[in-house]
Amino acid sequence: MATNLITPEGFEKLKKELDYLWLEYRPEITKKVTWAASLGDRSENADYKENKRLLRQIDSRVRFLRKRIEHLKVVAPSAQQLGKVFFGAQVEIEDEQGNTLEFRIVGPDEIYGQKEAISIDSPMARALLKKSVDDEAVVATPNGDKVWYVNRINYPGFETPT
Incomplete structure (x- = not known):
């Protein structure tokens, strides 16, 4: 079963879709x-x-959105998250060959139509949780374990102290 977490931006997007429909x-x-x-x-x-x-089709989507919105938990970034990967983090990672990926860890309702977002339920996100910059995360893939290193962690909409 999918996680019921959603970012404030994702929640607003679903509400706007429901209102429009x-x-x-x-x-x-x-x-x-x-x-x-x-x-x-x-x-x-x-x-x-x-x-x-x-x-x-509209009625079906409206029913789905009303039920889904009712069960979602909006999670906004907080100061306790800074420096570690948690839900809502924008993360840049690098593999052993120097290839980099950048994405935001969001709820399963937010990944559709976004290239730079992964679900909190994905193996990659699960492996990265609670990691800090320069930590390594081992992700189980069908071809074996793959090691990724955390280069950068950012929380969009939350100012990091300088």
Whole structure:
């Protein structure tokens, strides 16, 4: 089962999607369905069928978002996290060949459509938790264990003391 953690930014994004679907997109599609239904025979009415299909998809997504939002726990960065990798961290890591990766550790609801985000549930994120800069993390992969070194840890939206 997926973790129910989400960053404040991710939570706002889901709420905006829900508001858009329910307050803007659904009423627009409902008007189209009403108009198409007024034309008569619905069995051969492509506009009616297509917009009813869209309405079912919207309703399904709205139900999912309402249930999901209800169970999510918003986790904002705190001063206790500084210097170590925890949920919400922006991390740069390097392997033994010098290849680097940079990503943010976020909740499973936030990774879709983002190239530079990984889920807190991923093996990479689990291996990095509680690590500091210059620590090594061993990640189990299908091809064997791989060693990564932590180069940088940052918490977006949280100012680090200088």
